[in-house]
Amino acid sequence: MLLLATAYTIYILLQFEGFSLLLDGDIEGLRAMMEDNLLSTIFFTLLFMVIQNAVSVIPLILIVTINVLFFGFAYGYVWSFFTSVIGCIITFLVVRFWLQDFFMDKLNETIQKKIEENGTFFVFISRLVPVAPTSLINIASAVSTVSFKQYLIGTLFGNMIYIFFLSLIPLGLMSAEVEKFVLILIAIIAIPLFLYRKKLRFAKVKAKATNE
Structure with missing residues (x-):
């Protein structure tokens, strides 16, 4: 049931031209399509980030790049950070309260044990050194016994640092700003x-x- 729902959601998104451009890495094409509509840009960049945190079918660097190109470095970074945290929270809460039983048997016991033993620190380090997709970190944390507070603290500081450095990539170099x-x-x-x-x-x- 869950797989069918995920497949259907991806199918619907693929019908949207902007999503196809994003998957193809056509940043300029996406920018040209959305630059005249700020509300659409805000909505779809938020939607893309939520999807990225749930199923990780969209490279995070692409979303951050779009935000920086559209809004500039400062606002692009803040918006990327804010939406990433929103996406993490949504995924965590959905899995913990509705899909925990489904993922319980599918989660690697070693990963689950490390999360439970280290809590905030493990989530924080995982955000900085993404050895696993963002969605896996979110799901694994939700299935474990880590509290929402521990998860949120690790996510806030981890994403704050990681997304900051991703935001530097579109700039090409360090500016005074x-x-x-x-x-x-x-x-x-x-x-x-x-x-x-x-x-x-x-x-x-x-x-x-x-x-x-």
Whole structure:
């Protein structure tokens, strides 16, 4: 049933010219088709990102490139990051509350065990070093016992960094504007990670003291 629904969804999307152009990597053709309609651009780039996080039939770099070309580096990066998180959340919630039983037997036990043991850190690293499709990370996390909070934190920081560097690719080089964003991004990432690590250390010390 699920496979039929997925196949039907892909079939419908293939009838849409913009989706076909995206799969073919024809960025200029897609840009020419959508540049006169901002609302359509916003809607379809969001739709593409949600699909990418659910079934990963669209290369993430293509979606990020389109956003940067349409909206410029700053807005393109922010929109890519925002829509990627939305796509991750939708996939996670759908699988956890409606499709968990379906995927439970199909998930590799080794991956599931690593996710459950490392939680936020595993999701974060998986986002930075995409050894597996985005959809697999989302589904595996939803099937595991990782809490939504752990998943969201790892996704936020992981996608923030990974999509930032993907956004640099269409530019071809580092500009002054990009350098400012690098500094801001480092500050945004470093401070929460420092506080989170400090919180974990405090929890471990407290647990050790309690046991003694």
